[in-house]
Amino acid sequence: MGNQMIKKANAFEILNHWLLAGSFFILTITGFGFLFHLQQVVAIFGSANTMKVWHNYAGIVFSISLFFTIFNYLPVSLKFGVDDMGWITKAGGYFSKKAAIPPQDIINAGQKLYYLFILFAGIAIAASGFFIWLRPQVADIRKWVLLSHLVHNIAFDLFMIAVPLHIYLGTLANPGTLRIMITGTVPVEWAKKRHAKWVQKMGY
Amino acid sequence: MAKKALLISPELCIGCRGCQTACKAWNQLPAIKTANRGSAENPPDLTPNLYNRIRYVEMPSESNQVRWLFVSQRCMHCDDAGCIKICPAPGALFKTKEGATAYDKDKCIGCKLCVAACPFDVPRYDEKDKISKCHLCSDRIAEGLAPACAKTCPTGAIRYGDRDSLIQMAKKTGYAKVYGETDLNGLGTLYAFKDSPKIYGMDEHPAIPETVVFWHKVLKPLAYLGLGGAVAASLLHYVAFGPKKDEEVK
Numbered sequence: 001m002g003n004q005m006i007k008k009a010n011a012f013e014i015l016n017h018w019l020l021a022g023s024f025f026i027l028t029i030t031g032f033g034f035l036f037h038l039q040q041v042v043a044i045f046g047s048a049n050t051m052k053v054w055h056n057y058a059g060i061v062f063s064i065s066l067f068f069t070i071f072n073y074l075p076v077s078l079k080f081g082v083d084d085m086g087w088i089t090k091a092g093g094y095f096s097k098k099a100a101i102p103p104q105d106i107i108n109a110g111q112k113l114y115y116l117f118i119l120f121a122g123i124a125i126a127a128s129g130f131f132i133w134l135r136p137q138v139a140d141i142r143k144w145v146l147l148s149h150l151v152h153n154i155a156f157d158l159f160m161i162a163v164p165l166h167i168y169l170g171t172l173a174n175p176g177t178l179r180i181m182i183t184g185t186v187p188v189e190w191a192k193k194r195h196a197k198w199v200q201k202m203g204y
Numbered sequence: 205m206a207k208k209a210l211l212i213s214p215e216l217c218i219g220c221r222g223c224q225t226a227c228k229a230w231n232q233l234p235a236i237k238t239a240n241r242g243s244a245e246n247p248p249d250l251t252p253n254l255y256n257r258i259r260y261v262e263m264p265s266e267s268n269q270v271r272w273l274f275v276s277q278r279c280m281h282c283d284d285a286g287c288i289k290i291c292p293a294p295g296a297l298f299k300t301k302e303g304a305t306a307y308d309k310d311k312c313i314g315c316k317l318c319v320a321a322c323p324f325d326v327p328r329y330d331e332k333d334k335i336s337k338c339h340l341c342s343d344r345i346a347e348g349l350a351p352a353c354a355k356t357c358p359t360g361a362i363r364y365g366d367r368d369s370l371i372q373m374a375k376k377t378g379y380a381k382v383y384g385e386t387d388l389n390g391l392g393t394l395y396a397f398k399d400s401p402k403i404y405g406m407d408e409h410p411a412i413p414e415t416v417v418f419w420h421k422v423l424k425p426l427a428y429l430g431l432g433g434a435v436a437a438s439l440l441h442y443v444a445f446g447p448k449k450d451e452e453v454k
């Protein structure tokens with residue numbers, strides 16, 4: 001009984017997560033290469049021109065992958081109730097081991113907010129990126145490009161803050177979490193402590 | 205090396221456009237087909253094949269019914285250049301030792317951000333999406349020659365030389381202010397204007413777009429600071445509070 005496992009993420013969700021993460025990684029290092037003219041990074045790609053091709057096409061993968069995350073996370077993230085507020089006021093128990101956290105859905109309130117942030121900032125960075133790349137024929141194109149450039153870089157800065165925290169919370173801070181994005185399964189007992197509402201709904 | 209510059213005196217210009225032609229000849233730029241717009245000004249705008257053009261401004265007044273101003277329009281070779289600031293490709297846009305804003309088409313990645321960041325709307329891009337604009341004949345001036353436009357100009361409306369001497373000369377000739385002396389840390393294309401710059405179609409106070417300055421001063425450092433800060437905060441949390449061990453989670 002104690003070793004019973006429960007499926008928390010299916011193969012599609014896992015694959016899509018790593019596509020998003022992989023394209024994000026390429027976008028970030030090429031982005032830093034462009035921002036700071038990092039010759040070592042340019043050298044990896046051979047030339048700034050090839051680096052741009054990597055950046056742009058990784059942007060396509062990122063955008064498609066971001067779109068598919070909607071089906072996995074958006075509906076539940078929009079359901080933000082009393083228990084979610086409880087999680088927030090107790091900061092998820094990250095600053096006090098004694099904090100009693102209300103029962104959570106398949107993803108907790110922090111994960112919901114993180115997802116909404118990724119979706120919002122992801123749409124902003126993708127839309128502004130495509131605008132600069134495709135340069136649609138509009139009046140005042142120079143103003144729109146500058147606005148896109150601004151949005152692209154603000155979103156980038158936000159990603160630089162949020163993603164390391166996400167990686168930390170998904171690995172070091174919460175032992176046993178990373179496997180959800182590898183095998184997709186976790187022990188029922190482990191899930192009960194963290195996603196009680198969902199485990200109950202699943203009939204355990 | 206002393207900074208070089210062009211000094212343009214619209215009042216001396218007769219609108220012959222020899223400079224437009226000389227520029228094309230030196231830079232091997234093809235002619236452009238244009239349509240009659242009912243104006244002697246031609247072509248109507250800078251293009252990837254037109255680095256320098258004479259803008260015709262009609263300024264009739266009570267005393268002078270046929271006042272025409274001929275203003276050479278081209279890259280201003282800003283010392284603090286918006287195009288260079290925003291360019292993401294190492295070595296695509298750069299300052300030469302003479303102070304010209306030159307470029308290397310092979311290194312340009314065709315993002316066209318420079319087009320948006322230039323305070324003077326100068327850069328254009330060619331059919332291969334590469335930047336194209338006046339480079340102060342950087343190949344000529346490196347050999348001690350004058351740029352093709354200045355060399356051709358028959359009236360002295362476009363003069364080339366040491367920047368400081370040109371400014372002094374203009375001031376001695378009676379121009380209290382030289383356009384571009386201090387703007388953007390000093391332009392490499394200076395103008396001796398008799399009237400307010402606006403009349404000649406130039407911005408009174410040209411500046412790099414605010415979003416570009418904000419990006420350069422705040423957003424760029426924040427990319428590193430944000431990343432470093434988030435990693436540091438994570439490590440700090442790990443040390444101070446530790447992981448959520450399964451046996452501790454209620």
Ligand code: SF4
Pocket residue numbers: 223226227228230231255256278337338339340341351352353354
């Ligand atoms: S300096 Fe050279 S490139 Fe620039 S406008 Fe004159 S001739 Fe053309």
Ligand code: SF4
Pocket residue numbers: 278279280281282285286287288305321322323324325326327337
């Ligand atoms: S005028 Fe425009 S293109 Fe020329 S140096 Fe200044 S910012 Fe760059």
Ligand code: SF4
Pocket residue numbers: 287290291292293296297307311312313314315316317318319334335
């Ligand atoms: S179009 Fe070329 S020169 Fe202009 S900003 Fe982009 S890479 Fe730089």
